[in-house]
Amino acid sequence: MPTNDLHGLTIHEAHELLRQREISSTELTESVLKRLAEVERKVHACVTIVEDIALKEAEKVDNHIKTAHEITPLTGIPTLIKDVMCTKGIRTTCSSKILGNFVPPYDATVIEKLKAQKAVIVGKTNMDEFAMGSSTEHSAFFATHNPWDLSRVPGGSSGGSAAAVAADETLYALGSDTGGSVRQPAALCSVVGLKPTYGRVSRFGLIAFASSLDQIGPLTKDVTDCALVMNAIAGYDSRDSTSVPYPVPDYTRQLIPDIKGLKIGIPREYFVEGMQDQVRAALEAAIGKLHELGAEIVWEVSLPHTKYALAVYYILAPSEASANLARYDGVKYGFSDRDASNVIETTEKTRQSGFGAEVKRRIMLGTYALSAGYYDAYYQKAQKVRTLIKQEFDQAFEKYDALVTPTSPVVPFKLGEKLEDPMQMYLSDICTMPMNIAGIPAISIPAGFVDNLPIGMQIVGKPFSEETLLRVAFAYEQATDWHKRKPALS
């Protein structure tokens, strides 16, 4: 293989070549850096690229590979990290002005884990500010463009990570998912994105948005890579009190192209009003494929509380965010406006010019929902409906091994199309929010195209059923070639 095409490889392909010593990590990293130099001016996926750090790390890894008997699957593989995860010594901005100059003194647990595997971190990816958004247009720096059509959004909030993987600017990336922020951009960019069960991956060093909903997940070029990254990042962490002390399986174990006997439910509420007809048709074809592959499909499943998920989510997430973001006061780190005459005014001014419109909107919403006189009507009520949504999923998973839905009811929309209408933007995550509310895992995989625009299929399971989801995803992937298509980027 010519060394200038190495950026197009999957993790498992590159690992095989590294193991056989047919390529070096330096060649792989150089290929990724060259690709970034070529297409980044079109895609705008990265906030920071750390060329020198990456090449130095690759050289170190190459020296290790020379003498090592066996290397881990991520050894020497370049990666990009959503700019919401703390990286020691590398600027971490959350795509916000208020953290524009923040250089963390520590690594997030997932970064420690990747480094323990000798991964090569190449840079940090763009996102909606503080992960609040569904298009990456709410970045304080610039919008990321969809590699499949540069006039359209890549989805969000992990739009930088998804676009970078789709554009072969990296071999894989990490994202975070609070209401769909890994899965929805994965669908809109035709890559694989997994939101693990809440508590499966440590949130230590993940800059908090909504703590009871946030999970870190991989964005990869295929399902095998997704399993490999999960093997690296999952596991208990004493520094995250919500991380679960359960053993981590080998997620590649169930990657078998056989789903005979699995019972898959199709909840009708996810084929929502406002869903594009062609997306519906593509999804129905994909579900037909699962049936061909031997799964038993049950079409008329109903989860009637689904229609309340949007309201529950937009009460809980902003409420938690308003508390989490109270820490940005211009004292300990980040942007600070010191023109004011007293401490309170300093805080107000710092937050006024440090936060963008969407972040302010959510802080306002959350503060309102938690304020005296409204707490019971909004926050408490939402937590009760959350119980019902969770129970409804629990009951469904007594009957079905997995549920299948669209990831997004629409194909990628135009840049600017929904920017002035917050409610329309919030509806982008209608199919993905319920899983965060219930804490359950879900994966989005490429499931077709409409006029060369990607469509994603979402596979949902009970807590800690990631292996089953990966198995269904793998079987579908092996029977199709959507994941092999590459954007023309012209």
Place this chain on the structure above:
Amino acid sequence: MKLSYEQVRHIAWLARLGLSEEEVEKFSLQLSNILENFEILKQVDTANVPPATHTIPLQNVFRKDEVAESYSQPEILSNAPKQEEDCFKVQAILE
């Protein structure tokens, strides 16, 4: 339900969030529109439903109280917008 100018100003005050006049006007409309969409929850009977506290139940999360190395003062102060004599510097709070 529509949020009044005073209500928006009050919420912003609670959140210590400075807002321009244009922002107050915009948020008054947008937040009202969003809150309207929350009315749907009134349809759900939650009389005997406990509020969710945690989706994946864990109880009594403890760890050993072990002495370990922490971050150095220079590391923690390295991002401070203003510092003096190894402290974060803020404006005077008392006259």
